[in-house]
Structure formats: C-alpha cells, structure tokens
Amino acid sequence: MEKILVVGAGAIGGITGAFIADKGYDVTLFDVDEKHVDKINKDGLLIDGIRGKKRIKVKAVKRIKGKYDVVFIAVKSQYTKDALKRVLPHLNKDGIVVSLQNSINEEVIASKVGIENTIGCVIGWSATNVKAGHLKFTSEGEFIIGKLNGKMDEKVEKVRNLLQNVAPVKVTNNIMGYLWAKLLINSAIASIGAIANANLGGIVRKKKSLVALAMVADELVRVAEKVGIELEKFEGLDPSFFKIDSYDDFKRVLAILKIAGKRHAGLRSTILQDLEKGRKTEIDYLNGYVEKKAMEEGIETRLNKEIIKIIKEMEAGKRKLGYENIEDVLKLVNIPQKWLNFKEKELELALFNLPEKLKFEAAANMAGVFLMGSVAAFSKAFERITSSIIGKLFIRKSEWEISNIVLSKFLENAGENIAKMIKEGYDLKEGANEMAKAMLLFFNNANMENSVKARKGIIEIEARNCIFLNGSEKINIKEKIDFPVCKHLFNGFKKVFKADYEIKDAMCKNGKSCVFEIK
Template structure:
C-alpha cells in the first residue's frame, strides 16, 4: 500500500519535490499558505520546468491551503510529512501537521539551515529525519509555476542526502531516499550533521551575498570582488564547522580544507576554488538567484539569521572568528528592513 505523504510548503523545493513524487504515482498532498498558488494548482496542476525541455511537466496534485488543513481529518493519517518551509516557520509548520501523523509517522526536514532540533523538540527524535537538498536551485516564479535553474544531478551529483540524527542507516531513511529518486539522485548518509554544515557553508557563501547586492548567481561568481567575498565567507564557515567537530563533505566539487585555505589567501587553493566556481557559472542559468535573493525581490523575510547569523553565532560560542558572517548578517537585515537597497556598492571595500 502506498504511503501517505504530506508536504508542508509547496514552494520552490516542496512543490518541485511533491510534484515529481505525484507524477511518479505517489499519494501526495501539498499544504501551502499562498492562496493564489493553491488555487492555481487546484485548477491547472503544478507546472514544472528546468534547464531542458524534457523537464517540463504539468502535474495534477492534491493541495490544501493552510486554512483548510482540517480537511486532513477525513483522510488517512500521514505516514511521512516533509517540512519545506523557511527556517523561521519550522515550529508552527511542525505543529500544524503533528495531529495528522500516523502512529508510526515521522517528519522530514527538507529545508535549508539546521532545523532537526526544532522539529524533534515538538515530535521527538524518534519521529525526526533530516534531508539535505544539494544543488537543486529552483524558483516559484508565479502561482503554480516552478522552474529549476541548474542541471539535474543524476549520476554526476547526488542531490538528496537523507539521514538519521544517530548516524545509522534505517529502513525509513532508505524509504525516503527511494521516494526522492523520483525527483533526482538520492542516497542515505551516515553523516547527517556533516552534510548539514557543508550545505550551510554553501548557503552562507551565496545567499546573503546575493540578497545584499541583488546579484544573480552568475554575476556574483564571475565578478572578482563578490567572488572573493564569497570565498572568504565559505572559508570562515568551514573553520567554524571543523572546530565544532563536523566531518565536512565535498561541496560543489570543493574540498572543505581547500576552500578554507583559499579564503585565508593560499594562492594554489584560491586558483582551484575560483576555477570550480567559474565552471559552475558556465552550467547555470543566468537568471538563477539564491533563495534569500528571491525573498528580497519579493519583499519577504529572509533566513539570514539561520545562515550567516548561525555561522557567526556558533563561531562566537566556540571562539572561532566569523566576523564576515556577522557583518553580512547585519547588512542583509538592513536590506530586508528597507533601510538600504540591494547593491554591490554595499560590499565595496570588504
């Protein structure tokens, strides 16, 4: 019998993942707070697109507005609930779906940042699973329309990494990975926390920088000044993660130690990292924007406190400097509040 899957947050990631699962024949219900998006999907289905024409699909899928979530009372309980909301929405999204979980149901954090502890505080560690989405880059650019702006991972790059907090391979982690293979490549990891921090390193290099400057991904990586600042941010985040004891994974083809040394001025390391970033830009759509830059463009709150702010805070706790992250977090906050407009001039001289 098919598992009942509920996805809280049908935006760029949740909608993309849920749409492909539904397309593969899974029993999926999406829940989202954007009324126009919900109504479009009800009437016309999800419109999914990507880099190639073969990635274009129109997918009928069940969807509920958050205000109609009580309708789940008339359906079988959820076996698997994915949380695909912003980090600051984690707690209420978890509480929203908790009453509708099956007795052996569990919650999967498919989010940026590190939110498993927030979820476990509400449902318990026995009902909490983590999942990192690496190099997926999609955007909900209109109600019902989601476009992925980077190539599929496939055999070249494992996109989804599913893991338990205790680091052991479990049947349910294997089950989640198998479901996600309908979307792109997936595996079970025994290094959830190392994977989480590695993804945080990448996000901390890109999200705040693009949000503060308004630069698209390729503009950021092709210009020497922003690229160098991105590398410095990555370097600081690596050093904090290493000091915390995480086993960091390769990130976008970059070794953690090489990235750290590049940001510290090692010429050979810097040349290697620059080439990797330039190669990534050659494969990426020119209109790709990190999620926080999308938030600024749409007048929404960002996750800066959970990305650059998290690196700065954890570094402060253990005495590892992450001053560039603290400064970036402050700058993004000013942009978010409308005190200054996004501009590359804001990082001049950094």
C-alpha cells in the same frame, strides 16, 4: 496505503509531492497560497523544464485535515516552527518528518518529533516557481538523506523509496556533514550576492566581490571544522578546497569560484530576491545558524558577523541595495595587499594547486599505490619462471605466492629500519608504550586516521584509511594480496622495540577499522 503530506507546494515541495503522487501514492500538498492550491485542484500541477512538460493530478489543500505517516517540510526556514505547529496534531504516532529546506532545520524538527522520527535531506537538483499551478524543473541532481544519529533503519529506507520516484537517492550516516557543506556554500553565495546586489556571474566578474566571497567561504569552513563537523563533498565540491592558508590557496579558491560563476552565472541570491520584494530573509537560518554555533564554541567570525549586520540593516530599510556595500566587508579582510593585486593570468593554473592537507594525503596514497604496483610488476616477472618447466618441477608456487613472500620480507625489513629511525630520532626506549608511539607516528605520516586507548597493560590503537588496502584497490589486485600485510611491517617494529602486538580487526578483512593491541 501510507498517507503523505507535503507542507509547502513551491518549487521543491510541489515537484517532490507531485512526482510521488504520480506513482500512485496518497499525497496531499498543503500551501497558504490559495490561488496556487485552487489551480492545482482545478487543472493539476504543471511541471516543465529539463524533463519535458507534464501535468500531474495531485490533491492540494489550504487547511490540513486527517492523519499522516510521512510529512515533507518544504517551507522557508523562518516558517519551520509555524509549519510544525500545523503538522504535529496531524502526525501519526512514530510518523516521519523530513526537511526539504535550506539551512539546517533538522535539530528544531527533532526537538518536536524526536530524533528517531526526523530525517535530514540535502537536495542537489533545482526548480523554480513560474506562476500559480506551474513549476519548472531547472537542473538534475540527487537527494542525500540520513538521520542525525547516523542510524540506517526502516524509516530511512521508507523515505528513500518515496524520494527515488523524484530523483536518485543517496543514504548517509553523516547527514550533518552534507547539510553543513551545502549550508556553507549557500551562506557564502547568498549573502555576498545580496550585499553586492549581483548574481553569481556578477560577483565573480568584479575583483572586490570575488575576494569577499573567497574570504567568507574560508571563514565559514573553518567554523564548521572547529565545531567538529566532518564536512562531506557536495555536488563534487570539497569544502576543504576553500581554506586559505597561503597565496597559492587564495588563487586556487578564486579560480574555483570563477569557474562556478561562469557555469551558474544567472544564479541569484534568495536573500537578495527577498530584499528586493521587501520580505524578511533567511539570513538568521543561513549565516545566522553558523554564527550561533560559532558563539557557542567561542569562535570569532569577523566577516560573517558583519555580513549579518549589513543584511539586517537592509531588511530594516536602513541601508540601500548596492555594490558599494561590499566595501564594508572588505575592510575586515585581513590579507596582504599583494594578494588583492592578483592578476587574472595567475588564476589559470591555480586550480591544480591542492591544499597542503590534500597534497599530504595524495603523497601517502601514492606510496601505497607505488608499493602495490611494484608487487604487481614482480608477479609479472615471476610468471615467466613459474610457468616454465623448471618452475613447475622445482618451485611449485604461483607467481602471486612468490610475490607475497617478497612483499612480506620487504615490509618486515622496512618496518625494522623505520622503527630504528624512529627510536633513534625520538630517543625512544623498548617496550609496548614506545612501540605504540612509533606506530602512531607511522599512521600519522601515512595519513591514516587513528585513536588510542590504554587499559590493563594493553594499548589499543584503532586506525582507518589503510594505504596498503587503498593502493591494492586502485590497481585491482586486492584479491591477490595476502592481507593483512601490515603484520609484516609491524613484525619489524616488534624486533626493535621488544614488544608484542595482535591484530584484533582489519579493514582488509571487512572490519570497520584496523585495531591493534600492543602489550
């Protein structure tokens, strides 16, 4: 049987290890808190909360011995390097190390054990320490796991099998997107909570701290995007919703934060808790991690830099805890005075105002749904004809066969007209290069991600997020449509630009993307 070690038997590590052990696995908990270890060994680990009360027998140690196949690290980020020093002599060859921590420690872990043996993890559930030998499960959620290189292999599957004994597990090929999404949320809430000396409910009730929280979130999201991180939704929150480019965006972000503040009013900053107890905080591994990445890319972060400075002064005892500290953050916020004078009533409907990027995306998706909806409507109309005696005798085609013929002719005509408008509007000529430019313009306006390569007289365009495929899936007619339908559209382009093309791969045919060769 595989041997599993959990370094850090606090709320997250203790519950994870105990639940896995309860399913019969060989699990050892390591912790430096001797009273906690002794209590676990004597009475078992008591876990109560939303899942009820349970005492689980699990081995706990004050010193690591033996060799282990899988190690979960669940210590605060500032102790990661020390934890690795303790673990490495006890890790079997090709043993796996999984981070169950705040911030992004996977890069440090990978530098010691290799990227192939490192698995990142984002935790959506929460728990808290009650006292020695007693932990409390406070909210449900899932694990999201994956490798930094995006590979899905037997090691990821092994960790998934272990963690599903605790909570649902989602496997991703973009773990950094999830890690950054959680990091940004944690960094904004934890830092402003510490500076305002308030829980989340207190932050959003007061105008100054609410505005500071919104503007810090905006700055952090922009850093992630400029660094090249493809942010993922975390716990239903889309990080792009926190970007502020207009007064409407500003009001929307405030509205989202106020709702979050009401739902999680008692959420207290971990940085604030450490400051109150006179301990070193995780600021270097939350906002500090973002700042390090920003500096590497030459990105200016006025607010984040000031926040780190303020919290460092608090750590050193040079600044007292108090709401007045929020003024030092606000003085760097560069927004019109009108915004600061917003009225609470303005926020009531602001939540439904989508960011510009998402409005554009929604419009493109709606166009695909509308087109496919029209085809479905045609099929209903044609059904009356095809099912009649005349239809059976003379037409001899199903309603969907006729609908696909209509769709093909419609798209070819539409493609020809679109191509003519592009050609005239952008003063394009004939030929493969010009047709490729027109196709790229179409993909961009249809909100389809794309890239282009040129080689030996051939231009290759790769596109993703097909509006035709998405539209058919949304109204459940994908199996009825004669895909790929884009061929009809680009046949229209072909007539105008006097060039040829070939579809080499297509998402509608289970390809990872759509690949077109224009020649």
